Amino acid sequence: MLSPNELSMLLKIIGDENDILETIIQNFYKSIPTKDQFKTCCGIYLLIKSKVLTLSQKLISFVILYDLYKDDRIDKNPFLPIFNECIQQNNITPVEFYFLNCILLNSLPNEILKQKIVDYIKTFDISTKTIQINTDI
Numbered sequence: 001m002l003s004p005n006e007l008s009m010l011l012k013i014i015g016d017e018n019d020i021l022e023t024i025i026q027n028f029y030k031s032i033p034t035k036d037q038f039k040t041c042c043g044i045y046l047l048i049k050s051k052v053l054t055l056s057q058k059l060i061s062f063v064i065l066y067d068l069y070k071d072d073r074i075d076k077n078p079f080l081p082i083f084n085e086c087i088q089q090n091n092i093t094p095v096e097f098y099f100l101n102c103i104l105l106n107s108l109p110n111e112i113l114k115q116k117i118v119d120y121i122k123t124f125d126i127s128t129k130t131i132q133i134n135t136d137i
Helices: 004-014 021-031 034-050 055-067 080-087 094-104 117-123
Strands: none
Touching: 004 021, 004 034, 004 055, 021 034, 021 055, 021 117, 034 055, 034 080, 055 080, 055 094, 055 117, 080 094
């Protein structure tokens, strides 16, 4: 369970939608000690499940959950269930679907990480994207 201070820090990190995603990820690693990162990600998991996050906060949260285990196969990521659950929801937005699809393929494009999430959402055009299905998970 996150303390009120830890939760406040986490909400500040995932609420920074006007910063570059790479910078937000770096801020996560700088602000959250290694020993607390899994616990903090469990807090992110619960925030996503509770459906209290904005689209920007949710996408930032997905990136953090992904980035922590990006060097492993996606099926080794302990947060895989939330990715699968969210991509199967009926009310998923196209940008969220594409984002999760990239995560499930373990291939989040670097150009996404070099943008502000608000800019990415504003300029997102599903017609320019290729969707693939990962049948290995």
